[in-house]
Amino acid sequence: MTATSASLRRRRRHEEVAERSIISTMDRRQPIVRAVVGIVGTAVLIALAIACAGPLLWLFKAATSTSTETLAQPFAFWPSGFHWANIVQAFDEVDFARYLGNTLLVCLGSWFFGLLVATTGGYGIAVLRPAYARIVSAAVLATLFIPGVISLVALYLTVIDVPLLGVNLLNTFWAVWLPASASAFNVLLVSRFLMTIPRDLFDAARIDGAGAVRVFAEIVLPMARPIIGVLSLLTMVAAYKDFLWPLLVLNRPDLQPISVALPRIADNTDLAVLMAAMFISVLVPVLVFLVFQRQFIRAAGSAGALKE
């Protein structure tokens, strides 16, 4: 696309006559089409709001109501006023701050190791390309096609007795951080991105006397910033959402992230307090999402592009 047509397109979008899709601008001039598009569009939006934001609003209501109100009248809006005390109780009685802290540690560690493996590995496969890179890349790719379930038990047995090192990672955060870093998807995402950078750039840097480390630190990392952003979001969200694996390797209650702790305390905690705890656990990712909305959508989109 040339510069002129791009700027033309941008100007057009500015005039609210964006790129076309199934329905053309000419169709939209017809009043019937306009009415149907308007009505259906509004209906879809309302349905999405009720289905997707509704449960979260209800959770907020339940978190600030008493248990009996929630159980007896699920659609009554605060019949006896707001009960902010539930949220205080969640921190006092359930030790919720600790679970939140553990979640933060799990996320940060998974992010760090995920990024370390993906960027260095992606750089090796896409840019350095030694003779064995092909074998490594094929072996990484192969794990993408093998269903994760195959190694669940074997991975658990590996973690409780790491070969050659003989250490037991059970009930340490390493048991969550390290296995999460072995993500073929992440490595692929980075190496695909780096392959689109013209090789002349690296060659020029090499001729100027920059070693592999300097090229990595001063060219690759800054240039890969968009993909690192995408990767950061994906790894953090995955770590925040993960349940089965932390459930297996973090038995000790004082080490558990909220995803493991919540179901454990669910049955013997007052409903209102549980709802308050759940509300806080939702609030964190939702706020992050609202701030980085564009990046999230781009991350999900690029993940989809890779699947294609």
Add this chain to the structure above:
Amino acid sequence: MTTATDVTAPAAVEPVVAPPPRRRRRTPVTWVRHGGLTTLLFFVPLLLSFGYFSWWPILRSLVLSLQQTNFLTSTWVGLANFQRVLADPLLGTAVWNTTYFSLLAVVIGFPIPILTAVFLAEMRRTRGLGSALAYLPVIIPPVVAVLLWKAFYDPSENGLFNTILGWFGVGPIAWLNDPDLVIPSLVLYATWAGFGTGVIIYLATLMTIRTELYEAAEIDGARILRRFWHVTLPQMRGILLIMLLLQLIGTFQTFTEPYIMTGGGPENRSLTILLLIYRYAFVAGDYGRATALSLLLAVALSLLSGLYMWATRRWSTS
């Protein structure tokens, strides 16, 4: 560049002082001088991470499935683990439940994100808002969402869903406690939790469809619905086929929903294959049997993927 010289295996390197300046000879020393060691260092995190936590566990699964193991000793038992898996009367139940769950999830869950994305693509001003709303359930940790939906499915008259049904004079329904409704209830939740990803991915694909195709169809007299059928869907075919396969592979490994919502009940009617694996390994401590079942599931899924790829390729060439 290093590519031409580092064919030699990364052998132990002695610190030799003055290397011979001949370029053609490939010795460990020239390998190091040409940056081979630095290159290898960049591969170390990946090799360690994948070696320990991906490649080795996969290989070990193959061994474990033929062994009886407690933590101290392992004995070879041949195919006994597989025999014990196949002899378990619960296996049929789990396979049936999982298949039912997956197929129902495709029937209900597959068209919804496609239609949502197509509608959103037509909505110029509210597209961003709509896609953000659709993505909201994906952001929520599944554990919280599952616990929340468990509360919605409260079988009493005052449960949230039953209250809504009550407005229309229906119910109350037992939802998760009803053996016939437990899987549909889980599918309803899973659809809600996952459709946002599909919406975003399809929306990104829809935006790449070339406008000339629509214009050509329009000139040929194709109305809006026919343009959807003859231009939009064929253009999305590639991603639709991949997403369908990924959804099948994902739903065949369903665990969190039945584990937290029902524990596999009532009457084992929501016992999935992964829940059975979990029970074998982490409730009964029978790692060999659990690995054998994992392996069977993995082989089945690989066969499914292979067959699927083969069928779609054949279909697209004919």
